[in-house]
Amino acid sequence: MTSPKPVAGKGAFQDSGVVKSVASMDWNPTGSWKYLEPFYEDWFAPCSHACPAGNDIVTWLRFVEEGRYQEAARSLLNFNPFPATLGCVCPHPCETPCNRKALGGAIAIQSVERFLGEYAIEHDVMPELETSGSGRVVIAGAGPAALSAAYFLRLRGYDVTVLDRPAGPQTGLLSIPAFRLPRRIVEAEYDRLRRIGIKFEESGPDAPRAPFSLNGHSAGLVANLAEPETEAIEGLHHPAVLDLVRLLDMTRHGSGLPSGRRLAIAGSRNDALDLARSLVREGHEVTVFCRDAKADASFSKEDLALAAEEGVRVEFLTAVCRILFDGDRLQGLICARTRNVAGPVYGRAPIRIVGTEFTFEVDHLVTSLPSPKNGSPFVDASTGLAPVFECPDSLDSASLGSAVSNGRKVAAEIHAHLSGAAQPAMTPVELRGVGEEIAKFKDFNEAYFRIDPGPSRMWRDRGERLRDFDDVRLTLSEPAIRREGSRCFKCGTCTLCGNCELFCPDNSIVLATDGSRYEIRQQYCKGCMVCVEECPRAAIHSRRAGVSVETR
Amino acid sequence: MTNNTFGTTTESVMHRDDIMGPGHLACAGCGIIPMLRLLLKVFGRRTVVVTPACCYAVVDGPFPYSAIGVPFMHCAFETAAASAAGVRAAFDMRGIPDVNVIVLAGDGGTFDIGFQALSGAAERNENIVYVCYDNEAYMNTGIQRSSATPLGAWTTTTPEQAPKAESKKDIGTIMAGHRIPYFATTSMAYPEDMLAKFEKAKAMSGFRMIHYHCSCPTGWKADSRDMIGLARLAVQTRAFPLYEILDGESWQITVDPEPADLQEYFRIQGRYRHIQPNQLTEIERHLDKEWKTLSRKASAPESSGR
Ligand code: SF4
Ligand code: SF4
Ligand code: SF4
Numbered sequence: 001m002t003s004p005k006p007v008a009g010k011g012a013f014q015d016s017g018v019v020k021s022v023a024s025m026d027w028n029p030t031g032s033w034k035y036l037e038p039f040y041e042d043w044f045a046p047c048s049h050a051c052p053a054g055n056d057i058v059t060w061l062r063f064v065e066e067g068r069y070q071e072a073a074r075s076l077l078n079f080n081p082f083p084a085t086l087g088c089v090c091p092h093p094c095e096t097p098c099n100r101k102a103l104g105g106a107i108a109i110q111s112v113e114r115f116l117g118e119y120a121i122e123h124d125v126m127p128e129l130e131t132s133g134s135g136r137v138v139i140a141g142a143g144p145a146a147l148s149a150a151y152f153l154r155l156r157g158y159d160v161t162v163l164d165r166p167a168g169p170q171t172g173l174l175s176i177p178a179f180r181l182p183r184r185i186v187e188a189e190y191d192r193l194r195r196i197g198i199k200f201e202e203s204g205p206d207a208p209r210a211p212f213s214l215n216g217h218s219a220g221l222v223a224n225l226a227e228p229e230t231e232a233i234e235g236l237h238h239p240a241v242l243d244l245v246r247l248l249d250m251t252r253h254g255s256g257l258p259s260g261r262r263l264a265i266a267g268s269r270n271d272a273l274d275l276a277r278s279l280v281r282e283g284h285e286v287t288v289f290c291r292d293a294k295a296d297a298s299f300s301k302e303d304l305a306l307a308a309e310e311g312v313r314v315e316f317l318t319a320v321c322r323i324l325f326d327g328d329r330l331q332g333l334i335c336a337r338t339r340n341v342a343g344p345v346y347g348r349a350p351i352r353i354v355g356t357e358f359t360f361e362v363d364h365l366v367t368s369l370p371s372p373k374n375g376s377p378f379v380d381a382s383t384g385l386a387p388v389f390e391c392p393d394s395l396d397s398a399s400l401g402s403a404v405s406n407g408r409k410v411a412a413e414i415h416a417h418l419s420g421a422a423q424p425a426m427t428p429v430e431l432r433g434v435g436e437e438i439a440k441f442k443d444f445n446e447a448y449f450r451i452d453p454g455p456s457r458m459w460r461d462r463g464e465r466l467r468d469f470d471d472v473r474l475t476l477s478e479p480a481i482r483r484e485g486s487r488c489f490k491c492g493t494c495t496l497c498g499n500c501e502l503f504c505p506d507n508s509i510v511l512a513t514d515g516s517r518y519e520i521r522q523q524y525c526k527g528c529m530v531c532v533e534e535c536p537r538a539a540i541h542s543r544r545a546g547v548s549v550e551t552r
Numbered sequence: 553m554t555n556n557t558f559g560t561t562t563e564s565v566m567h568r569d570d571i572m573g574p575g576h577l578a579c580a581g582c583g584i585i586p587m588l589r590l591l592l593k594v595f596g597r598r599t600v601v602v603t604p605a606c607c608y609a610v611v612d613g614p615f616p617y618s619a620i621g622v623p624f625m626h627c628a629f630e631t632a633a634a635s636a637a638g639v640r641a642a643f644d645m646r647g648i649p650d651v652n653v654i655v656l657a658g659d660g661g662t663f664d665i666g667f668q669a670l671s672g673a674a675e676r677n678e679n680i681v682y683v684c685y686d687n688e689a690y691m692n693t694g695i696q697r698s699s700a701t702p703l704g705a706w707t708t709t710t711p712e713q714a715p716k717a718e719s720k721k722d723i724g725t726i727m728a729g730h731r732i733p734y735f736a737t738t739s740m741a742y743p744e745d746m747l748a749k750f751e752k753a754k755a756m757s758g759f760r761m762i763h764y765h766c767s768c769p770t771g772w773k774a775d776s777r778d779m780i781g782l783a784r785l786a787v788q789t790r791a792f793p794l795y796e797i798l799d800g801e802s803w804q805i806t807v808d809p810e811p812a813d814l815q816e817y818f819r820i821q822g823r824y825r826h827i828q829p830n831q832l833t834e835i836e837r838h839l840d841k842e843w844k845t846l847s848r849k850a851s852a853p854e855s856s857g858r
Binding site for chain 1 (some may be wrong): 555556558559561563564566570573574575576577578579580581582583584585587589610612613616617618619621740769774776777778779780781784
């Protein structure tokens with residue numbers, strides 16, 4: 001290194017005329033000393049990583065912390081058509097790996113999502129509409145994934161038509177009972193789809209089974225609803241055996257309910273619990289038979305606990321084998337215990353254990369019956385040259401988050417196809433440019449976090465709950481929501497907290513001119529790793545030096 | 553609303569222009585620099601820094617280069633306070649009253665070699681700010697013990713077989729005996745507290761002294777990345793309590809930290825590697841006693857946290 005000639009008066013204090021010559025040391029590239037170098041990279045927050053809808057939870061929690069609900073709601077809506085709905089029905093796998101658990105309990109992420117979703121409804125917050133895409137897309141099916149695809153295509157600027165059974169988007173979310181998902185919420189979120197310009201068309205009385213035409217469209221999308229699995233029960237055709245989906249629909253309207261008091265439901269999806277909980281509210285005595293073990297059933301743990309509290313009996317590892325009847329009257333069920341056999345042949349199939357059969361007396365059995373009504377639409381490919389895309393869809397409320405993701409993904413594919421742009425389907429978190437690593441609590445500096453207990457989930461009193469179909473949940477107040485924003489660690493996400501700049505012993509960390517991020521002057525950084533150590537939340541990391549050491 | 557970890561004072565001071573520059577010669581992880589950067593941001597460009605022989609005398613750069621960004625005077629080891637008093641007198645005589653004259657000295661130049669000059673200037677209540685960055689030994693000459701080296705610590709002159717048998721000199725009590733207007737201990741791990749003390753000192757006149765606990769990866773035989781963590785643990789274990797003394801009589805503990813294990817503080821420093829359980833207990837007992845003495849002198853803490 002060569003030191004430049006000192007410049008007279010370059011240093012400070014020239015104004016007093018006391019000191020004539022001080023030259024700075026900034027010609028000295030002390031960065032060449034290091035063997036480790038720090039670098040900034042936001043890492044995945046475990047919550048977002050676990051969120052099936054791919055929500056950028058940290059981003060909205062940061063707005064929430066500052067009470068900027070408008071921006072929080074908008075950032076949520078830009079990537080999620082159903083925040084309030086998910087805020088009610090999602091089994092919130094995001095909260096399971098939440099790093100806050102270590103110091104006072106997971107962030108009530110789902111409650112925040114619901115709060116923001118309701119805020120958007122109440123304050124009429126709308127997502128940002130772009131105009132980069134042009135063309136007409138027709139979507140057959142109106143399940144959650146179909147609607148999600150419609151939403152994201154519409155946000156890109158496409159003209160989108162959804163073909164549905166008569167009377168609007170009936171399928172899916174509306175079948176979730178109101179005590180889990182208040183009607184006004186789901187209606188408002190459907191309404192927003194119309195208000196951003198998505199068109200709904202009835203596709204005929206037999207639809208969506210009838211083929212639809214691609215004429216005049218640039219692309220078509222078929223969103224196939226997963227058929228509910230039918231259980232192998234002998235005698236399913238008996239009139240005292242009722243269809244789960246149909247009955248769920250009836251409980252919603254409060255008409256055509258079964259006359260018998262004792263009901264058995266065979267099923268292992270959340271809709272079995274939904275129905276059971278609806279029926280206990282109507283005064284029935286309900287037992288759910290689930291072939292799987294408790295850990296394998298796709299019931300949300302929370303709903304299971306609430307159902308039990310409300311008086312629903314759930315028998316795990318039990319299958320209904322046969323129906324005993326006497327003419328029109330159902331006498332009882334022959335059930336058997338099951339066990340899971342793992343292996344390439346069976347998958348995770350529960351098999352019946354011989355000799356464990358018992359009789360169970362009921363008035364009705366409810367299970368998913370094969371039904372053409374539940375079937376999927378198909379395209380008449382001969383009617384046009386437009387490409388047709390496919391996307392799985394499901395009415396299972398537990399997988400609404402995945403449906404949102406699937407819709408977003410296929411929308412990105414369609415957009416890429418129609419616009420010719422390479423358009424990887426990215427989650428909002430990925431779009432922010434985060435690294436692949438997940439920020440774990442062990443990567444944090446614990447000195448910056450205190451134990452701070454979170455709110456407990458609150459439900460209406462059991463007795464009160466059973467008297468009506470109103471929301472079972474007590475929502476958090478605005479101050480409590482805001483506190484969740486500040487309790488959140490912002491895992492792996494630089495919040496410009498200033499620690500790295502403050503502590504750097506080499507004056508190497510400077511705020512970028514636009515103030516949006518910090519930058520490292522590698523030519524001075526000696527690689528002490530103080531910044532990495534003192535970052536509270538793993539947003540700055542170390543690697544072997546030499547990649548980018550510059551000497552000016 | 554601030555994103556800053558520590559608070560609004562830290563944030564607002566950080567936003568001020570940097571006076572000190574990069575390119576200085578400190579070891580990676582040196583504790584002097586982040587403190588000095590903030591000190592200068594608080595005191596501003598109209599400042600002269602006087603430094604005796606010490607790490608920073610080397611770190612600043614070879615003449616005529618200087619990283620500090622303000623006039624910098626390098627004086628003899630034993631004369632820092634006297635030299636600063638002279639600089640102050642010269643400014644006063646030339647009718648320039650608004651320049652801050654700051655001493656930046658290590659513990660050797662303060663507790664030991666510069667002690668008589670310090671005592672003299674304090675006794676005369678010279679209008680200067682004396683900042684001692686205390687890394688608890690003569691680091692740049694090869695880690696020899698000073699009277700600021702804590703009980704039980706290794707240095708090259710207090711080897712593991714015979715670690716330092718005396719406790720750290722209680723400079724706060726000595727300075728209180730001089731009845732100076734202001735004395736305060738500071739730590740980089742508690743910047744909000746430190747900056748409040750800098751601002752307080754700046755607003756006063758007369759002899760003001762800042763005693764800064766300065767992490768030293770080289771002399772403490774520790775990983776440079778732990779430098780702030782060590783500063784924090786020193787306060788939490790009460791090995792280096794944060795307090796201030798006004799006019800030599802009003803004592804105040806300014807940070808009542810969450811307690812931490814002394815063993816944790818020792819574990820990550822090579823200079824304490826030889827410590828046996830009985831020695832640890834002895835040191836703990838000593839620190840407890842010191843804390844009790846300090847608490848007795850001080851009223852109940854007013855502020856807590858960093
Ligand atoms: S603390 Fe915040 S960012 Fe981290 S996992 Fe929990 S909610 Fe996500
Ligand atoms: S604190 Fe400064 S010197 Fe140390 S590694 Fe980070 S940028 Fe480099
Ligand atoms: S220390 Fe603070 S400012 Fe620096 S990277 Fe971490 S979060 Fe960002």
